[in-house]
Amino acid sequence: MVVETQIRRFDSIELESGVVIAPVDVAYETYGALNAERSNAILLVHAFSGDAHAGGVDKDGQKGWWENMIGPGKGFDTNKYFVICSNVLGGCKGSTGPISIHAATGKRYGMTFPVITIGDMVRLQKMLIDSMGVRRLLSVAGGSMGGMQVLEWAVKYPEAVASAIPIASTARHSAQQIAFNEVGRQAIMADPDWNGGDYYDGKPPARGLSVARMVGHITYMSDASMREKFGRRLREDNGIFEVESYLRYRGSQFVDRFDANSYLYITKAMDLFDLGQGAQSLVLALPKSRTRFLVISFTSDWLYPSYQSLEIVSALRRRNQDVAYIELTSNYGHDAFLVTVEEQAELIGGFLTRTIKEASRV
Amino acid sequence: MRGEHGPLVHELFGRGDYGLISEIVEPGACVLDLGCGEGELLAWLAGNKNVDARGVEISPAKLQKAIARGVSAYQGDIESCLADYPDKAFDYVLLSQTLQEVRHPMQVMRDILRVGRKAIVAFPNFGHYSVRLAHLFNGRAPKTKLFPYDWWDSPNIHFLTVDDFEILAAREHWQIERRYFLSGTREVKSMPNLMAEVAVFVVSQV
Numbered sequence: 208m209v210v211e212t213q214i215r216r217f218d219s220i221e222l223e224s225g226v227v228i229a230p231v232d233v234a235y236e237t238y239g240a241l242n243a244e245r246s247n248a249i250l251l252v253h254a255f256s257g258d259a260h261a262g263g264v265d266k267d268g269q270k271g272w273w274e275n276m277i278g279p280g281k282g283f284d285t286n287k288y289f290v291i292c293s294n295v296l297g298g299c300k301g302s303t304g305p306i307s308i309h310a311a312t313g314k315r316y317g318m319t320f321p322v323i324t325i326g327d328m329v330r331l332q333k334m335l336i337d338s339m340g341v342r343r344l345l346s347v348a349g350g351s352m353g354g355m356q357v358l359e360w361a362v363k364y365p366e367a368v369a370s371a372i373p374i375a376s377t378a379r380h381s382a383q384q385i386a387f388n389e390v391g392r393q394a395i396m397a398d399p400d401w402n403g404g405d406y407y408d409g410k411p412p413a414r415g416l417s418v419a420r421m422v423g424h425i426t427y428m429s430d431a432s433m434r435e436k437f438g439r440r441l442r443e444d445n446g447i448f449e450v451e452s453y454l455r456y457r458g459s460q461f462v463d464r465f466d467a468n469s470y471l472y473i474t475k476a477m478d479l480f481d482l483g484q485g486a487q488s489l490v491l492a493l494p495k496s497r498t499r500f501l502v503i504s505f506t507s508d509w510l511y512p513s514y515q516s517l518e519i520v521s522a523l524r525r526r527n528q529d530v531a532y533i534e535l536t537s538n539y540g541h542d543a544f545l546v547t548v549e550e551q552a553e554l555i556g557g558f559l560t561r562t563i564k565e566a567s568r569v
Numbered sequence: 570m571r572g573e574h575g576p577l578v579h580e581l582f583g584r585g586d587y588g589l590i591s592e593i594v595e596p597g598a599c600v601l602d603l604g605c606g607e608g609e610l611l612a613w614l615a616g617n618k619n620v621d622a623r624g625v626e627i628s629p630a631k632l633q634k635a636i637a638r639g640v641s642a643y644q645g646d647i648e649s650c651l652a653d654y655p656d657k658a659f660d661y662v663l664l665s666q667t668l669q670e671v672r673h674p675m676q677v678m679r680d681i682l683r684v685g686r687k688a689i690v691a692f693p694n695f696g697h698y699s700v701r702l703a704h705l706f707n708g709r710a711p712k713t714k715l716f717p718y719d720w721w722d723s724p725n726i727h728f729l730t731v732d733d734f735e736i737l738a739a740r741e742h743w744q745i746e747r748r749y750f751l752s753g754t755r756e757v758k759s760m761p762n763l764m765a766e767v768a769v770f771v772v773s774q775v
Contacts (some may be wrong), residue, residue, distance in 0.1 A: 411774065524654055525654070527655055529641050533627070533629065533633060533636055533644055557636060560639055561638075
């Protein structure tokens with residue numbers, strides 16, 4: 208199916224900080240059809256560098272980032288479900304972010320863009336869902352930073368979420384996760400072309416952004432997957448290691464599709480996210496609700512290790528909340544959430560079917 | 570063999586203890602199944618008795634099947650997973666053919682009776698005459714229909730009988746609300762310690 212990203216504009220959004228962005232755009236795609244009761248909508252929330260193009264193929268032939276999970280008969284079965292995915296606030300793929308024109312000045316926001324949070328991203332998604340007339344989502348699902356948004360949804364709008372699927376995610380970043388993000392930010396800001404975030408009329412900070420992405424890709428893989436994929440092999444054409452070549456390629460490719468300022472704002476939003484709001488225990492943060500949870504982690508994911516998922520599961524158990532949890536075996540590190548399709552499709556398919564039955568019971 | 574002439578029990582998935590559990594659990598109850606395997610029993614209870622079904626399973630492969638069935642199960646060790654739950658979080662906690670496999674059965678029983686209003690405990694009876702005969706005549710670790718494993722790869726690490734459980738329950742002041750004894754698909758009405766292959770106890774904390 209050929210899909211096209213849509214844009215919906217709202218007059219304004221008030222951020223958690225109290226700052227107002229006006230107007231505000233949200234880029235989104237939908238797959239499948241909303242039923243008459245509007246009860247079959249599923250919101251997919253993307254990871255750090257994702258966008259609204261989750262499923263299908265766009266007019267340039269580009270597959271969505273979760274294309275293998277979305278479609279007829281797939282994990283998110285579009286014969287049954289109406290699937291929505293939107294680009295996050297602060298992003299650079301159609302939703303309002305640092306690259307957008309600030310209406311008041313007629314210039315791009317750059318570093319004048321206000322600090323945003325995971326909560327703000329979710330607030331904009333809620334506005335989009337409301338505008339579609341969807342009161343209660345059958346599910347909210349996503350991996351990595353997507354998982355954080357899933358958790359935020361479950362806490363902020365428990366009545367609007369029948370089920371939640373946080374994958375390879377956490378309720379708050381550890382020092383290690385913040386550290387890797389900080390290396391990425393410093394790489395961008397150390398690039399003279401960054402120019403305090405004011406580079407839209409000139410050259411973007413390509414070297415800095417590319418290095419930031421290279422670090423990111425290391426954290427998304429595992430020792431085993433890198434050994435398998437590259438080993439110590441050298442490229443024949445230029446004599447550098449395969450792994451060096453791969454990282455350089457990924458870095459330079461990223462520069463063409465991502466805005467450096469968005470990198471700064473979104474990684475900061477991830478670092479600031481804390482579902483427990485500083486409390487020792489997550490238990491108090493989670494409202495007692497009817498929301499069913501399916502939590503998934505991966506054995507070789509050292510960026511979002513399983514103990515972080517278990518922390519969420521444990522807190523839900525303490526509330527006696529309905530939660531399923533599985534640690535899937537995979538060598539792919541954090542990338543596993545985009546790679547282990549078959550297992551996740553089976554798990555999520557069964558979980559959603561049961562969620563519908565539960566929803567009709569209430 | 571008088572046990573062979575007792576009333577037939579209803580079987581579920583080829584198991585008499587499952588059949589009994591499916592009859593004991595009231596509609597709409599909240600049930601936790603420890604060692605839920607692929608979740609067949611829980612899925613049946615959810616589908617047929619509108620039960621709020623939760624499970625714990627240690628094997629990832631079985632757990633995946635259980636979740637795919639729509640059962641809210643998670644990966645965990647029976648001996649450590651119960652600590653999180655509030656008191657009396659469940660109407661029933663099921664421990665089917667697992668008590669003899671856990672390292673610390675007393676701790677597991679105490680945890681179960683804390684988080685569940687009632688526990689349904691089913692276990693193979695080591696006092697069954699076939700086990701006694703096998704041991705007596707072969708002089709080796711019993712290998713029977715009930716205990717089909719060689720000693721070196723058996724998951725069973727505790728060997729208890731019907732009487733052992735009754736004595737422990739009395740000592741610990743557990744209340745045995747109901748007891749069922751099975752031989753194949755028939756209920757055993759007399760001499761259960763000798764005749765029962767499987768015992769099913771409904772237990773609560775006094």
